[in-house]
Amino acid sequence: MSAPVSLAHYDFSGRVAVVTGAAGGIGRAICEAFARNGASAVNWDRVPGEEDTSCAPRHFQADITRPESIEAALAATLDAYGRIDYLVNNAGFAGPTLPLDEYDPLEWQRVIDVNLLGTYHVSRFVVPVMRRANAGRIVNVASLAGKEGTPNASAYSAAKAGVIAMTKSLGKELAQTGILVNGIAPAAVETTLLAQMSPAHVQTMIDKSPLRRLGTTDEVAQLALWLCSDSCSFSTGAVFDLSGGRATY
Secondary structure, eight states: OOOOOOOOOOOOTTOEEEEETOSSHHHHHHHHHHHHTTOEEEEEESSOOOOOSTTOOEEEEOOTTOHHHHHHHHHHHHHHHSOOOEEEEOOOOOOOOOOGGGSOHHHHHHHHIIIIIHHHHHHHHHHHHHHHHTOEEEEEEOOTHHHHOOTTOHHHHHHHHHHHHHHHHHHHHTTTTTEEEEEEEEOOBOSGGGGGSOHHHHHHHHHHSTTOSOBOHHHHHHHHHHHHSTTOOSOOSEEEEESTTOOOO
C-alpha cells in the first residue's frame, strides 16, 4: 500500500501569478495550483483552455513570439490586478523529431522563437514591473534536453539550453533587486503531447528513468510553487532537475 500524499500548502493571498502557455498541460497545472493556494492566477496563451474547473485561471490572449501581443497582455493584467508577483515562463513548442541535417530551417527557427526568444520577450516586459516593486519570482520551465541534448531534437535541445543559460544570467543580474530567477528541467512528463509519440518511444523515455515512470504535471507544479514561495530564499540562477533520477551530472 502506498503512503498517503501530503502536499505543501502556501498562502499566496493577494499575489498575482502569470503563467505562459497555461491552456493545458504543465502550464495549466501550475496555474491551477497557484489558484488553489490563494493567488490570482493568470494564463497568457493564445487560447484559454478548459474553463470547467473551480481553479480555471483568468485568460489574457498572448502570443509570446509577438512582442506587441505580450505588451497587450501585460497592460491588461496590470489594469486588472495592478501587479505581477510571480512569472512562470512555461510556453513551449517541441517541433518535429528529425536529424539535424533533415530539419527544415523555418521549423528550427520557430522552435527557437517560441522556447528561447519567447521566454526572453516575456521576461523583458515583466522584469521592469518587478523591479518597481523590488520583489518577484521568475521560474523558467526548461528541459532535461537542454542539459543532455536529445537526439533528433537538436532545435528543442538548443533552445532549452539557451533558457537554462539565460536563467543563470538573469538570476545574477537581479540578485540585488529582490527578484529571484530559477529554472526547472523536467524529463518526460505525462501530458497529451505524448499521444503524438509512438508507444515504443514513450517506453524508451520511461526506461531511462530510475523511477521507471513519467513525471506528472502536478509534480512540476509543486516545484514551481516552492520556487515562488517564501520557503525558497537563497536560490537564484539555479536550475532544478525533475528527472526521476535520470540526471547523472
